[in-house]
Amino acid sequence: MSILYTLVRYIYLKEFFYLAYCFTQIFSLGFIIIYSQLFDIADFYKDVCIVFASFFAVAFAFGFFKGQILPSIDSKKELFLISSLTIFALVIVVYHYMLFSYLPYTIIYLLLLLSVIFNIKEGVKSTLLHIFAWSLVCLFLFILQIKSIYIKSGYIDLILIAFMLEAILFTINLANKYKELKMANEDYENMLLQQTKLAKTGSMIGNIAHQYRQPLNNISYILINLRNKYEKNKLTKEFFYNKYNQIEEQLHFMSKTIDDFKEFYSPNKEKENFLLIDSINRAINILQPLVKQYSVHLNINFNTSEVTKVYGVANEFSQVILILLKNAIEASKDEKNPIINIEVSSQNGLIKIEIIDNGIGISKTNFVKLFKPYFSTKKEGFGIGLYMVKLIIEKSFNAEIKADSLEKGMKFSIFLEKSF
Known part of the structure; x- marks a missing residue:
């Protein structure tokens, strides 16, 4: 025996x-x-x-x-x-x-x-x-x-x-x-997750710069307006507080951007109940410059009236959404009218998240290798993004992820247990 x-x-x-x-x-x-x-x-x-x-x-x-x-x-x-x-x-x-x-x-x-x-x-x-x-x-x-x-x-x-x-x-x-x-394997997976995040650090820093450029420009224009009004002795109390509130809004946006990035890069592995919408929005906020750059129509549809909470590591799920959305943006950016839909629905104790794009899709030969480590169709790709997505969903969330090749584009479906 x-x-x-x-x-x-x-x-x-x-x-x-x-x-x-x-x-x-x-x-x-x-x-x-x-x-x-x-x-x-x-x-x-x-x-x-x-x-x-x-x-x-x-x-x-x-x-x-x-x-x-x-x-x-x-x-x-x-x-x-x-x-x-x-x-x-x-x-x-x-x-x-x-x-x-x-x-x-x-x-x-x-x-x-x-x-x-x-x-x-x-x-x-x-x-x-x-x-x-x-x-x-x-x-x-x-x-x-x-x-x-x-x-x-x-x-x-x-x-x-x-x-x-x-x-x-x-x-x-x-x-x-x-x-x-x-x-040892768990330590390796944690290290690989952090390496995946670090591999994207360069583009993420670029995203922060894009995120900050617009509010900084707005603050600059507001300050110029305030100075002009002051120099012409036309600065009223109402006008001052109006501009003051606008500056506060811009600073709040910038602070939230930093918090999103800080949370995303945090190595925290503590599991908790978290709101799905917060985790999805965190990933979207980080990728907002790319969405604007390529004029992508990004739609989020919550086809459920329930409060959708799941149990797991929140920033790991943000990592999953970020990888899938970034891939979808890169696949559809050359389309005349790039569209990405995020569909969230709930049924029989399960939450289904679908990310659908109208990009170039993938060939049948490459489709079977989709979640394999170190496989990438991009010249500059590392080939660990989708592998980490599958690893996080299956190991950390004990859930399931499926990929479907559409007539035009791709669809990724995630099935998570609802947290009550």
């Missing part, structure tokens, strides 16, 4: 140490079958099994542990410590072999134990767990003198127990290693 489990793991994850361990187990099983004399097989094949099991045991041990093979020694104190631990390890390994009389598992134990000693500063958790468990087994059997009792009583050979314990330990270690890989 352990052999089959390991083989399936290798097929799905393509990690070499799974394959190496699978062959170690196969040849170990062959050795045990011949050793137990269940069948009339020549002892020569037992030696063959030992050799190949030992070879794959070495391959597995080197593939399984983390860190460098050779130790990094920076002081005499470290040299003394590593030397002492290495001698101690060799003594324990000799007893391990005397106890089980099976070379492949002793090889695994030796190499993993040395890897822990040589990389003690790095913290090799999976390897340390394997070594700690085997050491406890050896210590327990040594104290109770189980080897002598087994030889005198004629019980089942200890190699059979070793075979079972090794399989159990490996399964436990796999669970621990999978947990480490999952955590």
Whole structure:
């Protein structure tokens, strides 16, 4: 069962140490079958099994542990410590072999134990767990003198127990290693999300400049009007406060723009209930200069009277909308009358958001690659935008996103659970 489990793991994850361990187990099983004399097989094949099991045991041990093979020694104190631990390890390994009389598992134990000693500063958790468990087994059997009792009583050979314990330990270690890989993958996804945002920083800064140019011009004209009125002694209280209020409106707009960008680039991962419209508007405000630049008709239609709230990370959803809208703008900007529609509807506890454009669309060949990482139809594209969209929707919101190629343009549909 352990052999089959390991083989399936290798097929799905393509990690070499799974394959190496699978062959170690196969040849170990062959050795045990011949050793137990269940069948009339020549002892020569037992030696063959030992050799190949030992070879794959070495391959597995080197593939399984983390860190460098050779130790990094920076002081005499470290040299003394590593030397002492290495001698101690060799003594324990000799007893391990005397106890089980099976070379492949002793090889695994030796190499993993040395890897822990040589990389003690790095913290090799999976390897340390394997070594700690085997050491406890050896210590327990040594104290109770189980080897002598087994030889005198004629019980089942200890190699059979070793075979079972090794399989159990490996399964436990796999669970621990999978947990480490999952955590590393989550860290990578977070880093990729931030890189996606940073990759767009240049264009976003340009958007801020566009956003600020108009209100700054307005403020400049208002101040010129105020100065002219003052110089001509025609500045009334009513006129002054009217212009004062106009300046406040422009400053409020500029402040809101900064808040939108600050919220968008925040690394906050705390989930909460948030209003869908706020998250959508934040993305639209950031992209407003592009909308104006290309004269895009951007329409938002809320086809529901309910207050649409969802549970998740608000700025991540803004990131999703921003990527989809920016792609839609770039796809439709060369059209005579570029149109982008955002349709929001609610039914049976689900919220559906559709983003539809009348742009150039995508070919059937490229459509199947749409959400793949590092695929882009744009020369300057990074190819991680739509990949991040799918990742955020599926992983962070536990939701679904679909793409449809229309006769003219594209449609992206997001299905989210409503938050009550």
